[in-house]
Amino acid sequence: MVGHITLADGRTIEVDCLSCALTSGLITPTGGVIYETDHFHVHQDVAYPIRGLVIVASKRHFYGMDELSVEEQMEYISLIHKIRHEQRILLGIDHVYYFYNEDTTHHFHLWMVPRYEWMKEFGNSVESLRPALLHARNHMNDEENMESVLEGITILRDGLRN
Ligand SMILES: [Zn+2]
16 A cells, blocks of 8 residues: 655655555654664654654564564564553553554554543543544644653663663
């Protein structure tokens, strides 16, 4: 599937798969790469300015959980565990919502969405996820929050690399 991506500098590029473009380094995510392993790439989609929100994308292009190689399976769970630990210790995040769907236009990627007090107005569990993300995109795009999001990226990056 071909998509058009508008970069932060205004350029529009055509990519077959956004996740391939990100994990191969063709596109640098805003805030930069948080962490990389042999098989996975960790970054934040700042289109949803939520401090500590992390996307874990595979470097290989596939869609299904049952397509992970044994090596990828091992790396995946220990990577998520490591990120979750840093979110808790360094950013004080008590709960995380995990979201992943196989019929995506991107390839295999997991969202790790911190659960904040303000999200409770959108309900609990899966029904609150999309409204909370949209609320962040439409109403939290101010300079102060963006600074906090970028700081969160830096804190996680430092934590994961140490
Ligand atoms: Zn891909």
